[in-house]
Amino acid sequence: MKEREIQIPFKCESRVDTFDDELARTLKESGCTEVFLGIESGNQRFLDIIDKRITLGQVIEAVHIAHRHDLRVCGSVMIGYPGETPRDVKRSMAFAKELHLDRMQLSILTPFPGTHLFSEAEKRGWITTTDWNQYDGTFPVLHIDGNLEEHLTSLIKKGYLSFYLDPRYIIRQAIKGHLIQEGFGKVLIQILFKYLSTIH
Numbered sequence: 765m766k767e768r769e770i771q772i773p774f775k776c777e778s779r780v781d782t783f784d785d786e787l788a789r790t791l792k793e794s795g796c797t798e799v800f801l802g803i804e805s806g807n808q809r810f811l812d813i814i815d816k817r818i819t820l821g822q823v824i825e826a827v828h829i830a831h832r833h834d835l836r837v838c839g840s841v842m843i844g845y846p847g848e849t850p851r852d853v854k855r856s857m858a859f860a861k862e863l864h865l866d867r868m869q870l871s872i873l874t875p876f877p878g879t880h881l882f883s884e885a886e887k888r889g890w891i892t893t894t895d896w897n898q899y900d901g902t903f904p905v906l907h908i909d910g911n912l913e914e915h916l917t918s919l920i921k922k923g924y925l926s927f928y929l930d931p932r933y934i935i936r937q938a939i940k941g942h943l944i945q946e947g948f949g950k951v952l953i954q955i956l957f958k959y960l961s962t963i964h
Contacts, residue, residue, distance in 0.1 A: 765794045773797050775838075780826035781818050788833040798836040798866070801826055806859025807852055810845040814873075815880050820859070827863045836866040836942065842901070843923070844873035844916050846890075846908050853912070857923050861930060866942060870923045871901030872916050 765772070775798040776791065783801070791799065803823050805811050811818060823839075830837045841860050843853050860868050875882035875891065876899065885891050890906045898905055904916045912919065927933065937943050 766790075771795055775800065777801075778826075779818070780822045783826040783829060785829055785833070788829050788835060792833045792835055796835060798838060799830050800838045800840065800869075801830075803839040803860065803863070804842050805845065806841070806856035807848075810848065810852070813845055813881075824863065827865065831864070837863075838867035838869060839863060839865045840869040840871065841923075842871050842873045843919055844904060844906065844912060848912060850912065850915070850919070853919055853923070857926055860927060861933070864936065865927075866937065866940075868924075868927050870920050870927075872904050872920065874899050874901050874905060 773795050776796055777800040778787070780801050780803070783799070788799075801823070802816070804814065804816055806820065808820055811820075827837050827839070839860060841856055843856065845852075873881075875885045882891075885906055890908050892907045893905050902917075902920070904913050907913055934943075
């Protein structure tokens with residue numbers, strides 16, 4: 765794209781353990797505006813459970829690098845891990861806020877076929893459905909004894925509201941001018957109204 769001088773804004777995905785200054789610089793020079801990073805949890809124990817092979821330190825560094833090169837960052841966070849508690853969820857949300865993410869995607873832990881988690885869940889009898897339409901991160905498809913299963917949907921809604929209604933987040937995005945770019949502010953308002961109307 766650089767060699768052919770193709771100027772098309774785009775977004776991309778990356779891993780925090782492979783994201784460095786050289787890559788960030790090249791992406792920015794090529795027209796990239798935002799990088800999606802799989803953070804998954806603010807608790808190292810749960811990152812190890814899903815064999816993510818990253819550290820919280822690498823997450824922090826990758827976000828800093830992206831922002832240093834004026835790239836927006838969307839971070840994904842999951843809840844519903846085996847043994848996770850409401851306190852753990854709050855820790856992950858606090859970690860996401862401390863990163864100063866520009867966007868956050870919050871989803872429910874989903875064991876996709878072919879992964880270690882799926883094999884483990886199948887062996888332990890955790891899987892509650894094989895309706896693959898529900899394997900999109902918004903439905904709880906695992907039943908783990910003592911877990912947050914019945915609260916996951918509510919926790920997702922509260923997590924989104926806590927993140928996007930944080931005054932510090934709104935001020936930060938307004939200063940950067942992101943709320944008026946690419947219809948971002950409009951989409952944000954639509955999402956918040958959706959969750960505000962359904963939370964209980």
